[in-house]
Amino acid sequence: MGNEKIIEAAQKIVELLKKEKFSEGKELTKSAEVKLDEIIESYISKGEE
Amino acid sequence: MSIEIEMENIGGFKSSKTFKLEEGLNVIEAPNAGGKTSFIKGIRTMLLPPTVLEANRDFLNILAKSGNVTIKIDREKYSRDIIDVGGRLSVSGKSIVDDGETVDSLCVATRENKLLDLVEKGESLKTQLEEFSGVKYYRMALSPFVLKKKLNQTNTELSRQNEEYVRLKEYKKQLATIQKNKEKLEKEKEKLPEIPKADSASLRKNQNVLQEKTKERTELEVLIDDINKNIIDRGDWIKVKETDIAECKKQIEEFKARHPNFDKEIADLEAKIQNLTLERNTIQSKRSYFVFSLDSIRKAQIGAAKSKMEKCPVCDRPLTIEHLRKEEQKRQREYDQSTKEVGILNKQIEEKELEKDNILQEHQRIKTGMDKGSIKWLDDSERRLKDLKRERENFIKKKEENEEKLSMAKKEIEELRKGLDPAVIDTIKKHSELEIGLGILESDISRTEKAIKERGEVGEMIQKLDKRKVFLTSLMAFFQHESERRIKEAVAAFNEKVMEIYKLLEFEDFEKIYIDDYNYEVNVIRKKEGRSIKQPIKSLSSTERESIGMILMLAGKEKYMPNFPLFVLDAVSEDYDQTRLERFIKYLKSKVSYVVVTMLSPRAKSDKITIKHSL
Numbered sequence: 001m002g003n004e005k006i007i008e009a010a011q012k013i014v015e016l017l018k019k020e021k022f023s024e025g026k027e028l029t030k031s032a033e034v035k036l037d038e039i040i041e042s043y044i045s046k047g048e049e
Numbered sequence: 050m051s052i053e054i055e056m057e058n059i060g061g062f063k064s065s066k067t068f069k070l071e072e073g074l075n076v077i078e079a080p081n082a083g084g085k086t087s088f089i090k091g092i093r094t095m096l097l098p099p100t101v102l103e104a105n106r107d108f109l110n111i112l113a114k115s116g117n118v119t120i121k122i123d124r125e126k127y128s129r130d131i132i133d134v135g136g137r138l139s140v141s142g143k144s145i146v147d148d149g150e151t152v153d154s155l156c157v158a159t160r161e162n163k164l165l166d167l168v169e170k171g172e173s174l175k176t177q178l179e180e181f182s183g184v185k186y187y188r189m190a191l192s193p194f195v196l197k198k199k200l201n202q203t204n205t206e207l208s209r210q211n212e213e214y215v216r217l218k219e220y221k222k223q224l225a226t227i228q229k230n231k232e233k234l235e236k237e238k239e240k241l242p243e244i245p246k247a248d249s250a251s252l253r254k255n256q257n258v259l260q261e262k263t264k265e266r267t268e269l270e271v272l273i274d275d276i277n278k279n280i281i282d283r284g285d286w287i288k289v290k291e292t293d294i295a296e297c298k299k300q301i302e303e304f305k306a307r308h309p310n311f312d313k314e315i316a317d318l319e320a321k322i323q324n325l326t327l328e329r330n331t332i333q334s335k336r337s338y339f340v341f342s343l344d345s346i347r348k349a350q351i352g353a354a355k356s357k358m359e360k361c362p363v364c365d366r367p368l369t370i371e372h373l374r375k376e377e378q379k380r381q382r383e384y385d386q387s388t389k390e391v392g393i394l395n396k397q398i399e400e401k402e403l404e405k406d407n408i409l410q411e412h413q414r415i416k417t418g419m420d421k422g423s424i425k426w427l428d429d430s431e432r433r434l435k436d437l438k439r440e441r442e443n444f445i446k447k448k449e450e451n452e453e454k455l456s457m458a459k460k461e462i463e464e465l466r467k468g469l470d471p472a473v474i475d476t477i478k479k480h481s482e483l484e485i486g487l488g489i490l491e492s493d494i495s496r497t498e499k500a501i502k503e504r505g506e507v508g509e510m511i512q513k514l515d516k517r518k519v520f521l522t523s524l525m526a527f528f529q530h531e532s533e534r535r536i537k538e539a540v541a542a543f544n545e546k547v548m549e550i551y552k553l554l555e556f557e558d559f560e561k562i563y564i565d566d567y568n569y570e571v572n573v574i575r576k577k578e579g580r581s582i583k584q585p586i587k588s589l590s591s592t593e594r595e596s597i598g599m600i601l602m603l604a605g606k607e608k609y610m611p612n613f614p615l616f617v618l619d620a621v622s623e624d625y626d627q628t629r630l631e632r633f634i635k636y637l638k639s640k641v642s643y644v645v646v647t648m649l650s651p652r653a654k655s656d657k658i659t660i661k662h663s664l
Contacts, residue, residue, distance in 0.1 A: 006520075006527045013524075014186045017195070018147070021098065022186075027194045027413065040199065044513075044520050 009043040050123065052615070052643055058109060058116035059094060060087030070615075070643050071662040074634060078650040079658040085647040088658065089159055089619055092645075094118045094129055096149040096157070099140040102131065109133055120145060122614070151181050152613055155606040158599060159619040168571055168598035171587030173330050175536070175569040181609045182539040187532040191525060193410045200521045201410075205420050207514040210507055217504040224497045231490040238483045244476050252468065259465040259474070262458055263481045269455040271485055276448045283441035290434045293421065297430065300422045304415055311412060318405045322398055329394040332387050333568045337585040339384040346377045348580060539608075540566045546604035554600070554632045562597055571597060592626075599633060607640070614642040 013036065020032045028036065050072050057065040061084060068088065079085045090108050095118050102108055109116045109131050119128040122145070129142035146152050154164045154177060164177050179185045190196050244260070246253065308314050366372060415423050466474055544563045551562060560581055561574040571586040586594060599618075606613070616637050630646075637644045650659070 003527075006523055009520075009524060010187075010190070010527055010531065013190050013195075014183065017186045017189050021100070022189055022195075023100070024185075024189055024192055027417075036195065036199065040517065040520065040524075044516055 005043055005046055009039060012039045012043075050642070053121040054091060055119045056088075056091035056094075056117070058113035059118060060084075060090040060108065060110065062087045062091075063110055063112065066091075066658075068660060070645060070660070072642050073644065073662060074638060075643065075645045076661040077645060077647045077658060078661065079647075080650050083650065084658040085619065086159075089157065089617055089647070091118050092120075092615070092617060093153060093157060094131065095120050095127060095145045096153050098144065098149050101150065102140050103138045106133070106136060106138060109138060146613065148610075152610055154180065155602050155610050156613055156615060157617045157619070158602055159617070162598075162602070164602055164605070165595070165598040168586060168601060169591070169594050171334060171570065171585060171594075173569045174564055174571065174601075178536055178539045178543075178564075178569060179532075181605055182535045184532045184535050184539075187528045187535070190528050191532075193406055193413060196521060196525050196528070197410070198413070200518070200525065201414075203514055203517050203521060207511065207518060210510050210514060213504055213507045214511060217501060217507055220497050220500045220504070224494065224501065227490055227493045227497060231487065231494065234483055234486050234490065238480075238487070241479055241483065242476060244480060245470075245473055255465050256469060256473065256477070259462065259469065260477050260481070262462050262465060263477050264484065266455060266458040266462060267481050267485045269451055269458060271489060273448060273451050273455065276444050276451065279444045280441060280448065283437050283444065287434065287437050287441065290430055290437060294427065294430050294434060297422055297427045301415055301424065301427065304411060308408060308412070311408075315405060315408065318401055318408075322401045322405070325394055325398045325401065329391055329398065330568065330570070332390050332394065334570065334585055334587055336384060336387040336391065337570070337572065337583075338588070339380050339387060341583055341585070341588075342380045343377065343384065344583065346373055346380060349373055536569075537566055540564050540569065542608045543601065543604050546607055547600055550600050550603050550607075550636070554636055556596070556629075556632075558593065562600065571601070573597070596629060603636065603640075615645065616641040616643070617645045617647075619647050 016032060016035055016039065020029065022028065022032070052070040054068045054070070055065060056062060056068075061082065066084070066088075077085055077088055094102065094108055094116075113133070115130065115132045117128065117130050119126065121127075127143065127145045129140065129144075132139045132141075154162060158165060164174070167174055167177060176185075179188065244256070364376065414420070417423070417425070419425055547562050551559070558575065559573045560576045562571065563573075564571055572583060573586065573589065574581050574583050576582075586597065589597070606616070618633070618637070634644060634646060
């Protein structure tokens, strides 16, 4: 997978953590975890294209 | 253009106050306790995230139960309500910026400013640099609750699918064997002679009934055999499950015994890490001093050789080469010792971080995990154990019922055999056995084919999980690399901007001001009597530290918040001399649309808060 896809995915994850106001030592909420999985899956499929 | 701010019950304000800021300089004048800090609190209410405000009751007037701030900027209106809920604040309404904490650190110079505070104490700026450069989110992504968790889940699922793949291969092997056995039986059946027809009608009838009963008996024998296998099978499963459940309970109990007060233990570990970090930072600061001393001693050795110095620069004793050598050796020893201590402390910090991560991970696995050792697995397994015991009892009951049927069939067969040719009876038995055998094999084939079909996507799933594992590993490596790169980049950007601003402000005390990229502490190089002397920030005067703090704020604002239109300079300015203050204001006016400076109003002039505007 190209580095640019990794960078894009990382950016999306950072945006998600910011939006969720995630703080260290805490667990992600269920909905945030679903969104995180969606980001991961969408970039894995982009890598296959 | 202007900014209108309305605040009610904020800080020391007991009612609603309205302020209007014009482009350019806005000087807020008030006597002591006249509302300057409350005005700034109003602005900070619109910047800080709820989590910060909620823990600071003093943002709301002590006598009030609720307050509000409304800001109008460029036709946009923002409003925030704060309510006292049992001594804590509850906040509603959005901040005017997303990165409110960064703006607060870089654009609101108050005595509470985090960046100014760290510079004042001479401490590491690492946390602030992480905040400004967004690295804190990169670190969070690597925490045991985000990507590490996903990688662990992927690895668990991958090992499960690999086990399924091994099973799939076994099923395929079994299928080939069953098909071979079936072919063998079919050949045997072809070779078997036909059942001869009996002479009389009554014998023919008996022969037919015998044929049916023999078939029934063989079927019952096979069925009972199968039930027996199931009973043994369930018995084995029960034993395994009971052992696993006991092991799982033991693991959970052991975790509870090891960590009887989990929250406190984590808090203690965090405090320990903080203390160790503090201790390490102190030693690192001392080390900077040893470097500075060594440098001075070595320079003094050159000076003494040329007979230019009379006193030791470190201890003020009469200067001799012998004395300087001793001092140099002493400082060198102290420097080496502090390097060793920093190394030991770094190792201890790492170990504590790892310990904390491991406990958190184990706790999370037990609490929310699905694998063996988790509460969920234990619940599922206990349910499954109950099912297995019930299934075993049902099989035993079924076995008893069928054994009764078998005994009756055997009795009937004995009766029917009377008067029949033994050769015919034998042929009937062989036919029946072969048919049943073939039936069993056919059912085995269909069961195995079904198991293979169910695992049809295992290969695909393994490929998918492998890709996920590679992606997550690359992503984590990227986050790790990027956090290190970004923080170094932040240090470089700060260092470049700091000197640019320092020159623009026409300050001349220091040759260089910089954040080191090891401890993230501020150091300066001062030109003294033609020599460049490195000094840690702690060794500077309070006013010098304050000025450097302000320059760092301006550098950070230019790098990370260039478009934020407001800069607030609170009572800190009381410590600046007139020239310095004027230079800061001149610089700010050239960079920011709205500059707010708070000042003590001249005595007896007014007891009210006023704003003076000037371009």
